[in-house]
Amino acid sequence: MSAPPASRPTASTEKTFSAYNAEQGKAYAAARRDYDPSLYQLVVDRHRSTGGRFDSLVDVGCGPGLAARALAPHFASVVGLDPSDGMLATARALGGATATSQPIRYEVSTAEALGSELSPPVPDGSVDLITAANAAHWFDMAGFWPAAARALRPGGSVALWTSGPIVTHPDMPNATAIQDALERLRSEYLSPYFVPGNRIVHDRYVDLLLPWDVEDPRAAEFDRDTFFRKDYRPDEKFLMGIPEADLDTFEAIMATGSPQTRWRQAHPDDVGTERDVIRIMRREIERLLHEAGVEKGKEKVKATVCGVLIMIKKKAE
Template sequence: MASFDRKPAPFQKETTFSSYNQEQGKTYAAVRRNYDPGVYQAISDYHVATGGAFDRLLDVGCGPGIATLTLAPRFTHAVGIDPSDGMLANARLAGGVTSSSEPVRFERSSAEELGSNLHPPIADSSVDMITAATAAHWFDMTGFWPSAARVLKPGGTVAIWGGGPLALDPTIPNADAIDKAVEDFRTNDLAPYRTPGNDISHNRYRDLLLPWTLETPVADFAPSDFVRREWQPGEVFHSGPREIDLDTFEKMISTGSGVTRWRQDHPDLVGTEQDVIRRLRRTIEKLLHEAGVEEGQERLRGDSLGVLLLFKKKAS
């Protein structure tokens, strides 16, 4: 158990993913990886050990439903909410049922509303677990935490997690230079397109507002029940292979919000050699070739340095 408080970053409303159409949501869902079973097990273990039940799940910022559909079979009822109609359309197409064979419900709502706008709304003190997978860095936490306290049952859990920076395997040829190229891409090429949310995610939620660090603290959550776990190099956070070719690498990072905003500003360069992602790829290829990797054999290998935050609503 731990407390990890830092000065919070300013909130800036997310407008990129929330405006995705169905085709953009489909592309996102096709390349974004699920999380390793060990991540979900860590969440369940905490929930069980602290007396949580498995009746109702609320997944916030659910996107195309990756985490919602993975967790739903453990619960009697499951709802995923997201502000993007395009993301929700893909989540609904994916289907999914709960442990009671009830279809998973996907609805449009924000992290701050937390289902209060739905018909029927998410009822007060009705939810056993609230989850947010690679999403909380887009929330206005001053609105989220009071809403979470409202809808959670006493003894309910909030689980927030996300993938941090990529730690390249040091055995990759020219690994240090490639790592620097990726960091230069983030801090220089994408600098005008980064938002506070991007930095909160990259910093592994160290700057995320916690219930007791709000200007008006939410007393329903106790710091003594807070757990923070960071994944280290060599530990598995995302499912799928550790090693990928550069075609896959290009597709995966193309779904980042900063890249999306860059491409919106440079539509004539998308897919050309001047595309911001293509330039990064060519730099990586050059560095691998200089280290003796043959053309057509360029691959990257590494681990996402993910983080998991766990909170418990007081039982009384």
Template sequence: MSEKTFKAYKHEQGTAYAQARLGYNAKFYQFVIDNHTSTGGKLDTVLDVGSGPGVATRGLASHFAHVVGIDASEGMISAARSIGGVSSTAEPIRYEVSGAEQLGSNLDPPIPDSSVDLITAATAAHWFDMSGFWPRAAQVLKPGGSVALWTITATHIHPSTPNHEAIQKAMDNFRSQQLGPYLERGNILANNLYADLPLPWTLEQPVTEFDQSTFIRKEWLKNRTDSDPDPIGLKTQVVDLEGFEKRFETSSPVTRWREAHPDAVGTERDVVRVISREIQRLLNEAGVEKGKERITGNVQSVLLMVKKKA
């Protein structure tokens, strides 16, 4: 599959994406690092693939001496460079335009073979051509290096939100009816928490450099609405309607909807405004004062970790 929506982002869109998308919890990054190092992984170089404007790249940077973020979108990389960031050695993060199937082979100089300790992809791998990604990952990783792929998917409304059942139903109906025609295979892979994401040993031509016996798959908050804390502190998230709109409009189905309905963008007919107004109505119906509308949600997530044989 070839991702086109984010690849076409301009600098301004990349900047808006960085402002709307929250970074991942520090405990989550530590969980990834601990799994990587506990199996012999080193902390010299990390390569963040599909980095976008560098949200996860910067979150990982303090753990590594050298940090590289790559993305196929010039606009995303332009935004990442303008934001910057440094590694654990105060070395500036290197941001470059390169696809997941290239992993820096197009750069001058290219990313050398056997030079990377950890490859990461944060809410991005569902857009990769995995038959091209895995062989190239095997090339650039050091023996014993790791690949960590993770994604978050649709928020499930927490019971602490007034009228939560009605809001959940409205959001589910909205996603299926309004955004359904604009979903692509990558969206479906992410929504299914990477259950069908191709792995090195499931490809038509398996990539034998990876160790299936050490494969890790971990899910958080799948189909859960209780308030028990998860092991790594992803926790629930509280957002007001303005924040909800800004975050929601960075999703690729919304971008594609807006491309198909340019006259509605920014109006009350805009797809983001429609669902936001419905959530507002349901909150007000439950007694929440205007201007104080908030929703609390559990974010479902999955992490896959694969080791290259030592």
């Protein structure tokens, strides 16, 4: 049974990614893995099978635009919203086009405003699908759900997903010892830099605030009977480009995590040195791989992701 609303953790307004500059947004886009095509297809199929239309998509917390670009060919109009100018600079550079060959529109806005302040705004009752890929844990969900109810047309859908914790693949040499070491190092170095949003991700949105836990009467426009949740097993595809990577790639991916980013902000003189928390993790992985017989220069990490997808529909008229 889930915890009552009063005890659910809530994420404060996200400040780590929203403060990214253009160079950080570019690095983030280069390192972060896109979602497997089967995840996007499931979102499309579920939306279609429940009577959803394909005129308008709004991707909230769009970052560099991965989900917006992947889903754009299914929709006539697509808007990507993010509070970070740096992320949006990358998204605009990467572009993307809709089913009607219209460019994706990328704008600065929060999940709680959901484009209502733009010129032109996201019109009330106009959106068919709202998505948030690895972003909803940074939203003020008590503000997001009323905003989503305002923007969605009757029968529209919301799709939220997160990758959850990345863990070592059991086929990796010395996998158990490496996972234990990473957990120990996370606890030792990174736990002070975890915020509620990180914990919501770790628990795969079990404690994410849902519409029926929100007091605002507009949130009651969502149909609880349409709630859909898919938990991805370790053997199911969630991200592209995983499970195997060299250790340079591992460092680049780890650098996009918000606790690691906060650690580096607090220790600027250590970034890129042997005192860097990410480098410390890398060296421990190397040591344990060598212990298992892996030759120097041939070290690779294998990972698995247990993600989750949640979908809910606004009540149809």
